[in-house]
Amino acid sequence: MKKLSRSDLKPNDEYERTRAAFRAFVIQAKMSRRMVLGPRLHVVFENRRTLHYALQEILRLRGITEGPAIDDEVARFNTLLPASHEMAATLFVEITTPAQGDEWLTKLKNIENCIALSIGDSINVRAFPVEARGLDDRTASVHYLKFRFPDTALDAFHRKKVAVRLFADHANYRFIAEMPPALLAEIRSEVGRGRKSDEEVRDTISLKIQPEDRPHDGKGKS
């Protein structure tokens, strides 16, 4: 995916004039890019458009209008952009009360390393966090993840009749959900056939899992 740059950005005052229409467009576009993974996790699959929008909103919120601060923010967002053989996602941990926060943010420590895509019956692609977040004793409520597909997984992912599921296999949270057809079609059109070798991504994939290790469909432990 082409990197974001300053030339993609509108100055804040110009952005204000088009913001309502752009927001409405992106809100609509993001509807098919969301997946709920049980009662506490929500995933938004990112692409250049969704990240461009988020970047523009952040610059507006922070009141950044010029200077190296714009370049810093563009660089930060470009680390989230997926490469051709990758999928990018933002993982939200959803809590609504302080008591829930105290309980679940502690329970879900390390959740960002426990999210994976299951392709068919025997291929998993494990997500990795783009950066370390959270405190020593608890997780953050927002994580930025990438899924890196080696050839074997990418070929399987593009096969039309293969079931693709997202799952969480944390000790305190195990859920699995099938990727909706509309989302799957969009992601398939975006994740290319880049030929990264299996050796280069071996540490981010487990090619075989045992059936008893897979979280139960619709009956997560929470």
Next chain:
Amino acid sequence: MPRKLKRSTETWKNLIEALVIESLARTRLEYLAQKARLEGDVEPGRALAEAAGSHARGGLELLELLKDVGDPFVDTLLGSTKQTIDAAIRADTHRGVLRYPGFARMARDEGYDEVAEWFEVLARLERSRTSELKRMMEKLAGP
């Protein structure tokens, strides 16, 4: 000699509540001032902005009164610039801010997609803000 403020006294609780009231009033009046200016009402806009400013100064004085018992938001001491930046970073991992993704889910469930989107943007803002503050901390720490 003024009496030293103690936590968990009614006065400490009332100071925090007053801080919330003043902060809310300031934001509200700034919004109204902006609306007035957009409608071309210059004098009312100025008056509203001044009122917002008075609430801001009131809030700052409340924080000054609270500083010796610590930042009321994140329970850290406020003194040196390092301590204030640390407090600001911790504020972004405060229980309140961490609830924004959950607020987004509830808004979406109730059909308020625009509100949900705003909560998500606010939740994402923490990364940007914290990165900048951490950069400041590193600068203060020196080479």
